[in-house]
Amino acid sequence: EAQVTQNPRYLITVTGKKLTVTCSQNMNHEYMSWYRQDPGLGLRQIYYSMNVEVTDKGDVPEGYKVSRKEKRNFPLILESPSPNQTSLYFCASSFEPQGWVSSGANVLTFGAGSRLTVL
Amino acid sequence: KQEVTQIPAALSVPEGENLVLNCSFTDSAIYNLQWFRQDPGKGLTSLLLIQSSQREQTSGRLNASLDKSSGRSTLYIAASQPGDSATYLCAVNPEISSNTGKLIFGQGTTLQVKP
Numbered sequence: 001e002a003q004v005t006q007n008p009r010y011l012i013t014v015t016g017k018k019l020t021v022t023c024s025q026n027m028n029h030e031y032m033s034w035y036r037q038d039p040g041l042g043l044r045q046i047y048y049s050m051n052v053e054v055t056d057k058g059d060v061p062e063g064y065k066v067s068r069k070e071k072r073n074f075p076l077i078l079e080s081p082s083p084n085q086t087s088l089y090f091c092a093s094s095f096e097p098q099g100w101v102s103s104g105a106n107v108l109t110f111g112a113g114s115r116l117t118v119l
Numbered sequence: 120k121q122e123v124t125q126i127p128a129a130l131s132v133p134e135g136e137n138l139v140l141n142c143s144f145t146d147s148a149i150y151n152l153q154w155f156r157q158d159p160g161k162g163l164t165s166l167l168l169i170q171s172s173q174r175e176q177t178s179g180r181l182n183a184s185l186d187k188s189s190g191r192s193t194l195y196i197a198a199s200q201p202g203d204s205a206t207y208l209c210a211v212n213p214e215i216s217s218n219t220g221k222l223i224f225g226q227g228t229t230l231q232v233k234p
Contacts, residue, residue: 004162031220042123043208043224058221090162097220098151098212107153108222110163 002027006091006111013081014119021076021114023091029109031094032074036060036087037113043090049074050097081118089114121146121213125225132199133233140194140228142209147187150212154183154194157206157227166207167194199232206230 004025013019025032033048035058045058049068063085065077074093078085091111098108122145132138142152151170155163167176167183169192175184182195196203206229210222 009160033220040226042226043210043222045219045221048219048221056219058219092163094220097218098153098222107165107168108220109165110155112160112162 002109004091004093004109004111006089006114008114009112010115012117012119015082016080019078019081019116021078021089021091021116023074023076023111024072025074025091025093025109026072027093027095027109028071029093029095030071031097032068033058033092033108034064034066034074034076035090035092037090038087046076046089048097078116081116083118085116086118087116089116121149121211121215121223123209123211123223123225125207125209125228127228128226129229129231131231131233134199134201136199136232137195137197138199138230140196140207140209140230142192142194142225144190144192144211144223146213147190148214149187150214152183152185152192153210153212153222154181154192155208155210157208163208196230199230201232201234204230204232 030051034046035043037043047066049055092108094108153168154166169185180197206227208227209225
């Protein structure tokens with residue numbers, strides 16, 4: 001089944017304890033992205049990656065890191081989590097960025113989400 | 120700065136009713152507009168994608184329209200069913216973000232269809 005898999009799905013942690021949210025896709029997509037969803041603010045892009053070893057900041061990258069060592073994996077790293085990073089996180093992937101190929105064959109596929117609470 | 124607004128924020132209708140969800144955006148320079156469905160614990164699912172050159176797209180009981188010049192889109196759901204209960208999100212892909220793939224999302228309309 002074609003899918004984007006995120007882990008963990010739920011996590012409660014404490015301020016300053018490093019954590020990684022993993023994201024893996026099995027569709028051979030080149031483009032991957034992380035969003036966070038907060039009440040009243042909607043979904044906002046954190047980081048994106050065009051391909052292996054090519055990553056860049058989105059709108060809200062502060063406090064996050066990413067890496068893209070393999071095409072299928074795009075982990076989100078919180079080096080020193082803080083309470084304002086409590087959120088619902090989504091990983092997404094597509095063959096190309098949405099603006100490059102605008103068709104139903106290039107829809108953005110989302111993971112099921114990871115709900116993170118930082119105390 | 121592109122902003123996407125969805126009205127209403129919540130909607131409750133009886134089963135079988137036809138309904139319309141509204142989405143507006145402030146900058147008409149977009150590549151496409153998408154409608155997503157969000158179910159608790161299941162992430163987002165793309166429903167319809169309308170390219171900037173298109174006026175509408177249809178999939179089953181869903182029909183989405185796009186009026187780029189006026190900055191509006193509607194999602195029409197025919198003969199609503201309880202299984203349609205979910206949050207519906209509208210998202211635009213701004214031309215200025217073509218190299219980031221970024222989508223700008225509205226805050227969604229939460230739909231409840233009562234049996």
